[in-house]
Amino acid sequence: MTFHERPRHPEKAHRPASDTPRKPEWIRIARTEGPGYAATRRILRDNALSTVCEEAACPNRGACWSQRHATMMIMGETCTRGCAFCNVATGRPDALDPFEPARVAQAVETLGLRHVVITSVDRDDLDDGGAGHFARTIRAVRHRCPGTTIEVLVPDFLNKGEAWTEVVDATPDVFNHNFETVPRLYPSVRPGARYYQSLRLLDDAKRRDPGVVTKSGLMVGLGETLEEVRQVMDDLRVAGVGFLTVGQYLQPTPRHHPVDRFVPPEDFARIEAMARAKGFLAVSATPMTRSSFHAGEGFAALQAARRTRPALTEATHG
Numbered sequence: 001m002t003f004h005e006r007p008r009h010p011e012k013a014h015r016p017a018s019d020t021p022r023k024p025e026w027i028r029i030a031r032t033e034g035p036g037y038a039a040t041r042r043i044l045r046d047n048a049l050s051t052v053c054e055e056a057a058c059p060n061r062g063a064c065w066s067q068r069h070a071t072m073m074i075m076g077e078t079c080t081r082g083c084a085f086c087n088v089a090t091g092r093p094d095a096l097d098p099f100e101p102a103r104v105a106q107a108v109e110t111l112g113l114r115h116v117v118i119t120s121v122d123r124d125d126l127d128d129g130g131a132g133h134f135a136r137t138i139r140a141v142r143h144r145c146p147g148t149t150i151e152v153l154v155p156d157f158l159n160k161g162e163a164w165t166e167v168v169d170a171t172p173d174v175f176n177h178n179f180e181t182v183p184r185l186y187p188s189v190r191p192g193a194r195y196y197q198s199l200r201l202l203d204d205a206k207r208r209d210p211g212v213v214t215k216s217g218l219m220v221g222l223g224e225t226l227e228e229v230r231q232v233m234d235d236l237r238v239a240g241v242g243f244l245t246v247g248q249y250l251q252p253t254p255r256h257h258p259v260d261r262f263v264p265p266e267d268f269a270r271i272e273a274m275a276r277a278k279g280f281l282a283v284s285a286t287p288m289t290r291s292s293f294h295a296g297e298g299f300a301a302l303q304a305a306r307r308t309r310p311a312l313t314e315a316t317h318g
Helices: 034-048 063-065 102-109 131-144 164-169 183-189 195-208 226-240 265-277 295-308
Strands: 073-075 117-118 149-153 174-177 213-218 243-248 282-285
Touching: 034 063, 034 102, 073 102, 073 131, 102 213, 117 131, 117 295, 131 164, 149 295, 164 195, 174 195, 174 265, 183 226, 183 282, 195 213, 195 226, 213 226, 213 265, 226 243, 226 265, 243 265, 265 282
Parallel strands: 073 117, 117 149, 149 174, 174 213, 213 243, 243 282
Antiparallel strands: none
């Protein structure tokens, strides 16, 4: 079997297949491929870069790429974990490419991005979980594009000690780590992760750099209750998180975690109102919300909220 013939999700081969339910009208989107789409794809190919837009089969790729927006996925296309919701390929990753940070910076400059989101696969095989590579990428973008704000969407650095500090010390504008779901569902949705590790990471990042914006995201439609979502919000606020995204889970293949239900728009409006009442300065809660979708606009909204409501900061801890 050649590399290209390897199964994309070998760890899911044993899982029973479940029917993918028909999507309701409110989450159907057009396959937009505007004039910027081909140019974005060419720039990414020319720089040999991966994106979460493609690897995670994001439904918003057409809309983003048409506006020359893309979320860079560093450290390869193969993840060391096998989360039940995720479409990124799993297996043994390749060695890190030392020239990748420079290529990311080149693409950011060519695309003309004012705000860039940089994420990665999980790299449990590395002693630092990839923290050093994140830091080098942040510095490369900062050097080449000093006017671009930088958001990192990082893994949890489970069992990697203080490695995460290298990412924070590289001074990204936004430090994002997604909870994805509620604690009760972690064993079935994120079996390789630990809820309180994710919570501790966000809390520690905010304590180390109180000026950094911390952010997290949730999927709904996996079987969670509204009360469980409310409790996660409370935990995030105690950790000083100021930016929250909530979107509908969509099942990538029949062997991924099944969709429990499609959450209607009015429930998302209720979730957003709840989050704002708890003090989040920026909230995006819609069926098609994804962590990096319109991330730049969300960051701008948070900065505006900081200016107009200086008495209210993200931090609730001491």
